Amino acid sequence: xxxxxxxVALRAGVSRSAVSRTFTEGASVSEKTxxxxxxxxxxxxxxxxxxxxxxxxxxxxxxxxxSDNFHNPIFLEVFDLFTKGLQERGLRPLxxxxxxxxxxxxxxxxxxxxSVDGVIVASSTLPPSFAKSFRDAGVPVVNSFxxxxxSPDVHVVGIDNVECGRMAARTLIERGYRExxxxxxxxxxxxxxxxxxxxxxxxxxxxxxxxxxxFAESYSFxxxxxxxxxxxxxxxxQAFFCGDDVLSIGALSAVRSSGLRVPEDVALIGLxxxxxxxxxxxxxxxIHQPIQQIISSSIELVVAMLDDPDRYPEARxxxxxxxxxxxxxxxxxx
Amino acid sequence: xxxxxxxVALRAGVSRSAVSRTFTEGASVSEKTxxxxxxxxxxxxxxxxxxxxxxxxxxxxxxxxxSDNFHNPIFLEVFDLFTKGLQERGLRPLxxxxxxxxxxxxxxxxxxxxSVDGVIVASSTLPPSFAKSFRDAGVPVVNSFxxxxxSPDVHVVGIDNVECGRMAARTLIERGYRExxxxxxxxxxxxxxxxxxxxxxxxxxxxxxxxxxxFAESYSFxxxxxxxxxxxxxxxxQAFFCGDDVLSIGALSAVRSSGLRVPEDVALIGLxxxxxxxxxxxxxxxIHQPIQQIISSSIELVVAMLDDPDRYPEARxxxxxxxxxxxxxxxxxx
DNA sequence: GCCCAGCGTGCAACCGGTTGCACAAAATTG
DNA sequence: CAATTTTGTGCAACCGGTTGCACGCTGGGC
Numbered sequence: 001x002x003x004x005x006x007x008v009a010l011r012a013g014v015s016r017s018a019v020s021r022t023f024t025e026g027a028s029v030s031e032k033t034x035x036x037x038x039x040x041x042x043x044x045x046x047x048x049x050x051x052x053x054x055x056x057x058x059x060x061x062x063x064x065x066x067s068d069n070f071h072n073p074i075f076l077e078v079f080d081l082f083t084k085g086l087q088e089r090g091l092r093p094l095x096x097x098x099x100x101x102x103x104x105x106x107x108x109x110x111x112x113x114x115s116v117d118g119v120i121v122a123s124s125t126l127p128p129s130f131a132k133s134f135r136d137a138g139v140p141v142v143n144s145f146x147x148x149x150x151s152p153d154v155h156v157v158g159i160d161n162v163e164c165g166r167m168a169a170r171t172l173i174e175r176g177y178r179e180x181x182x183x184x185x186x187x188x189x190x191x192x193x194x195x196x197x198x199x200x201x202x203x204x205x206x207x208x209x210x211x212x213x214x215f216a217e218s219y220s221f222x223x224x225x226x227x228x229x230x231x232x233x234x235x236x237x238q239a240f241f242c243g244d245d246v247l248s249i250g251a252l253s254a255v256r257s258s259g260l261r262v263p264e265d266v267a268l269i270g271l272x273x274x275x276x277x278x279x280x281x282x283x284x285x286x287i288h289q290p291i292q293q294i295i296s297s298s299i300e301l302v303v304a305m306l307d308d309p310d311r312y313p314e315a316r317x318x319x320x321x322x323x324x325x326x327x328x329x330x331x332x333x334x
Numbered sequence: 335x336x337x338x339x340x341x342v343a344l345r346a347g348v349s350r351s352a353v354s355r356t357f358t359e360g361a362s363v364s365e366k367t368x369x370x371x372x373x374x375x376x377x378x379x380x381x382x383x384x385x386x387x388x389x390x391x392x393x394x395x396x397x398x399x400x401s402d403n404f405h406n407p408i409f410l411e412v413f414d415l416f417t418k419g420l421q422e423r424g425l426r427p428l429x430x431x432x433x434x435x436x437x438x439x440x441x442x443x444x445x446x447x448x449s450v451d452g453v454i455v456a457s458s459t460l461p462p463s464f465a466k467s468f469r470d471a472g473v474p475v476v477n478s479f480x481x482x483x484x485s486p487d488v489h490v491v492g493i494d495n496v497e498c499g500r501m502a503a504r505t506l507i508e509r510g511y512r513e514x515x516x517x518x519x520x521x522x523x524x525x526x527x528x529x530x531x532x533x534x535x536x537x538x539x540x541x542x543x544x545x546x547x548x549f550a551e552s553y554s555f556x557x558x559x560x561x562x563x564x565x566x567x568x569x570x571x572q573a574f575f576c577g578d579d580v581l582s583i584g585a586l587s588a589v590r591s592s593g594l595r596v597p598e599d600v601a602l603i604g605l606x607x608x609x610x611x612x613x614x615x616x617x618x619x620x621i622h623q624p625i626q627q628i629i630s631s632s633i634e635l636v637v638a639m640l641d642d643p644d645r646y647p648e649a650r651x652x653x654x655x656x657x658x659x660x661x662x663x664x665x666x667x668x
Numbered sequence: 669g670c671c672c673a674g675c676g677t678g679c680a681a682c683c684g685g686t687t688g689c690a691c692a693a694a695a696t697t698g
Numbered sequence: 699c700a701a702t703t704t705t706g707t708g709c710a711a712c713c714g715g716t717t718g719c720a721c722g723c724t725g726g727g728c
Contacts, residue, residue, distance in 0.1 A: 002446070004684055015708045020686060027687095030706055050447040051385045051394065052684035055713040060385065062448075065429070070414035071609075073407045080404035083431035092448065095399070095429045097417035112336070113384040114426065221613055253614040276407075279555055280587040281615065338714055349678045354716060361717090364676060386714035389683040675724080682716080689711105695704065 003046040012040035023048050054115060063091045063302060064111040064119040064139075068098040068126055071220045072246045074274040074291070078122055081295040089303060091117070098126070108133050118302040120144055124161075124191035125219070128153065135313075140305035144298040147190035148315045155305070157298045157316045159289055161191050164320050165198025167287060168241035168269055171322055173206055175329050177267060181237035182213035183227055183251060185244055189219075192243055195271070199241055212237060216247055224250025232258050239267035239328070245274045248284055252327065268327040271320075283326035290318045337380040346374035357382050388449060397425045397636060398445040398453040398473075402432040402460055405554045406580045408608040408625070412456055415629040423637060425451070432460070442467050452636040454478055458495075458525035459553070462487065469647075474639035478632040481524035482649045489639070491632045491650045493623055495525050498654050499532025501621060502575035502603055505656055507540055509663050511601060515571035516547035517561055517585060519578055523553075526577055529605070533575055546571060550581055558584025566592050573601035573662070579608045582618055586661065602661040605654075617660035624652045 009016045014033055021027035022037040029037075040046075054060040063086055069075050079095075086093050094116060098104050104126075111119055111134075118140040121131045126146075131154045134141035146156040165182075172180050182199050184192040196213055203211040214231065216223035224247035228236075232254060242248035248270030255266045262268060270277060270286035277284040297316050305311050343350045348367055355361035356371040363371075374380075388394040397420055403409050413429075420427050428450060432438050438460075445453055445468075452474040455465045460480075465488045468475035480490040499516075506514050516533050518526040530547055537545040548565065550557035558581035562570075566588060576582035582604030589600045596602060604611060604620035611618040631650050639645050 002449075002684095006684080016685080017687080017708060018706090020684095021707090024686080028706060033706080047443055047447050049449060049684055051449055052389055052713090053686070055386055055389070055684080055715090056686040058713085062428075070410055070417070073410055073610075076404055076407055076410040076413075079410075079413065079429070080431065080433070083404070083429055084433055087431060087437065092444070093429045094396075095413070095417055095427045097414065097421060099414070099418055103421065109381055110426070113381050115336075115383060115385055221609070225614070249613070249615075257614045275405075275555070279583070280559070280591045281583075336714095340714080350715080351678060351717080352676090354714095355677090358716080362676060367676080383714055386683090387716070389685090389714080390716040392683085670728090671726105673724105673726090675722105677720105677722085679718105679720085681718090683714105686712080687710100690709085691707090693704100693706080695702100697702075698700095 002049070003044045004049070007044055008037060008040050008046045011044060012036045059306070060115050060117055061091050062094050062114060062116045064096055064107075064114075064116040065093040065122065066096040066098060066107055066111075066119060067122045068104075069123060069219060070097060070099065071218065072244070073276060074245065074272050075122075077275060078291060078295065081292060082120065082122065082299070085296055085299040089299065091303075104130065108137060108139075112137060112139065117306055118142070120298055120302055121146065124158070125186055125189040128190065138309070140302060140309050142298045142302045142305070144294055145191070147194065148317055152313045152315050155301050155311075155313050155315075157294050157301060158318070159294070159320050160317050161194030162198035162201075164271060164287055165195040165200075165241070166202045167198075167320065167322065168195070168271070169199045169202035169206075171269060171328070172239045172241065172267070173202070173209060175239070175267070175331055177239035178209050179238040180209060180211050181231075181240050182211070183224070183231070183240050183242045183247065184213065184215045185219045185247060186217065187215040195241070195243060216243070216250075219244045219246060221246050221250040221253070224248065225254045227251070228254035229258075232260070236266055240269070242268060242270050245270040245272040245277045245284060245286055248286065248327075249276065249282055252282065252284065263327050263329050267329060269322075270327075273323050277323075277325070285325045285327045286323055287320045288323045289320055293318050336383070337378045338383070341378055342371065342374050342380045345378060346370045393640070394449050394451055395425050396428050396448060396450045398430055398441075398448075398450040399427040399456065400430040400432060400441055400445075400453060401456045402438075403457060403553060404431060404433065405552065406578070407610060408579065408606050409456075411609060412625060412629065415626060416454065416456065416633070419630055419633040423633065425637075438464065442471060442473075446471060446473065451640055452476070454632055454636055455480065458492070459520055459523040462524065472643070474636060474643050476632045476636045476639070478628055479525070481528065482651055486647045486649050489635050489645075489647050489649075491628050491635060492652070493628070493654050494651045495528030496532035496535075498605060498621055499529040499534075499575070500536045501532075501654065501656065502529070502605070503533045503536035503540075505603060505662070506573045506575065506601070507536070507543060509573070509601070509665055511573035512543050513572040514543060514545050515565075515574050516545070517558070517565070517574050517576045517581065518547060518549045519553045519581060520551065521549040529575070529577060550577065550584075553578045553581060555580050555584040555587070558582065559588045561585070562588035563592075566594070570600055574603070576602060576604050579604040579606040579611045579618060579620055582620065582661075583610065583616055586616065586618065597661050597663050601663060603656075604661075607657050611657075611659070619659045619661040620657055621654045622657045623654055627652050
């Protein structure tokens with residue numbers, strides 16, 4: 001059995017309270033007993049049981065990290081940054097993989113049973129209502145990469161997807177492309193809808209530019225490749241805005257293996273600027289999403305909510321920008 | 335405040351014990367009271383506090399999932415499979431990112447403070463002594479993707495890296511290559527050492543075949559590309575066995591952008607068979623590592639250890655096989 | 669109608685900590 | 699040096715559950 005308070009108290013010749021206090025920040029203990037206790041604790045290898053103390057303090061330092069996309073490599077970067085950032089602040093991520101619908105219904109109960117101090121929903125595909133259910137249950141929640149609305153129910157940190165859609169359209173139009181297409185991620189995802197909306201908005205107000213759109217089944221390589229294959233069987237547009245980098249890379253692969261050239265025959269712009277987009281053999285022109293900022297801001301926000309759970313919900317949006325690589329014709333070629 | 339046992343007991347008109355027993359498998363409660371309790375619990379939205387019960391039962395259903403590689407996309411697949419598999423068994427993964435040395439020293443304490451029921455160390459680069467420290471502290475541990483030794487201190491699930499090295503060498507030799515090279519991951523990683531050992535063993539016993547080797551700094555795209563660039567500045571070998579797929583893909587990128595052709599000028603074989611290796615624009619010939627089997631076996635093992643923490647340590651090794659794609663000359667061309 | 673087995677229940681102690689409160693010891697003040 | 703404040707400590711109750719034990723009740727066998 002593990003070493004407990006009592007063991008240390010006994011060895012140090014003090015009460016259990018004294019031991020507890022030596023291990024609590026700001027509690028009143030004399031230097032003398034603190035030393036005694038620390039000595040005894042060190043000899044026994046004592047560590048306070050975080051779970052037991054959570055019972056009285058009401059704090060577990062556990063943060064639920066919920067995601068539903070374990071097939072998009074950008075999420076490895078996301079997990080890396082989240083886990084590092086949380087760890088630095090003494091918080092522990094309890095990971096929840098929502099691969100199935102039924103997991104989704106369970107997630108709230110599960111995280112409540114473990115009394116997590118807060119939850120980060122890292123997904124651009126889960127509906128806002130999902131994040132809201134945590135808030136309704138009184139669990140501090142931040143929806144990272146979520147939808148920005150004018151009257152948010154929960155804290156949202158991410159980008160303005162509508163604006164990204166506009167940016168993509170403007171960029172393609174500037175380069176001289178006139179037959180544009182949007183190849184989105186899952187149709188139901190808010191990120192897909194918003195990106196499409198912004199994209200179409202610009203095209204509608206630009207004479208002489210046409211637009212089509214379609215959707216891939218998920219944010220994954222295979223879905224992107226399959227969807228592009230399907231499009232190539234007909235008459236594809238000149239230039240595509242793909243809902244996401246991994247989708248773009250799948251599409252890129254389909255275009256190249258069909259014998260067409262990128263960007264000469266088909267041009268592509270992605271969104272995210274994941275590590276891989278910069279790889280020499282991919283060289284995807286894409287819209288950079290500042291995931292570092294999004295994640296550190298999300299963490300700051302969830303930390304702030306630990307002290308003030310009823311903090312008024314806010315949306316934090318970070319600007320994106322185009323990263324020029326090799327899948328669009330240079331502007332000069334106009 | 336959340337609903338507790340007491341609230342439910344009060345409402346159902348029974349003792350707290352009765353409520354507790356209704357929610358414990360196999361406890362003795364009459365059908366009548368169980369119904370009453372369930373009704374009251376449903377009305378109040380009661381969920382037992384998993385952490386509180388862990389105090390007496392000694393079980394948290396928390397499993398530490400420790401890794402140090404958040405830059406190799408294969409680990410996204412690994413996390414996906416682990417989280418799904420653990421969730422299916424009612425276990426929750428507490429994720430630990432060992433990006434820094436100091437995290438490593440803390441990890442054991444941290445996971446003990448949270449009384450995890452077991453730990454999975456998912457890494458081929460952490461030293462065996464790391465996993466052993468958990469065992470020494472009485473925490474059930476499985477080292478997935480770890481080194482297989484003849485006298486293991488802890489449970490190891492993975493592949494025989496030495497045999498993979500042999501397999502790579504045999505494959506390259508069969509294809510007619512004579513100037514072989516090993517481009518490993520971090521030199522200190524046991525997986526690197528073992529793969530090299532097997533590789534050299536076969537070459538030593540095959541007359542007329544030469545061998546060189548070098549190491550990339552980490553298992554990552556950039557490290558692979560940089561190392562291959564360095565090699566291309568000199569006189570590169572005909573055929574490379576790269577320590578890992580992501581390394582191979584980096585190397586592939588360096589070869590192609592230097593103007594050389596794959597496999598005509600430089601041939602490559604990787605290891606892992608990650609999703610990306612099969613992408614059309616990569617098409618890496620590689621040795622398949624059965625990660626699904628490794629992970630589900632790791633989970634089974636950690637589950638088995640919950641009941642029998644002193645289970646005698648075993649090594650579970652799964653066979654690998656070559657997956658033919660486009661980075662080696664076909665055997666027929668001999 | 670009596671005896672005993674067995675089931676179901678509640679009491680109370682316990683898991684490993686925290687914390688309000690009362691009180692003793694030490695430090696400060698005049 | 700007495701009076702007063704400050705500081706430190708231990709007691710005991712509590713957090714939200716679990717569980718050994720004793721006891722009451724029911725039902726079956728004779």
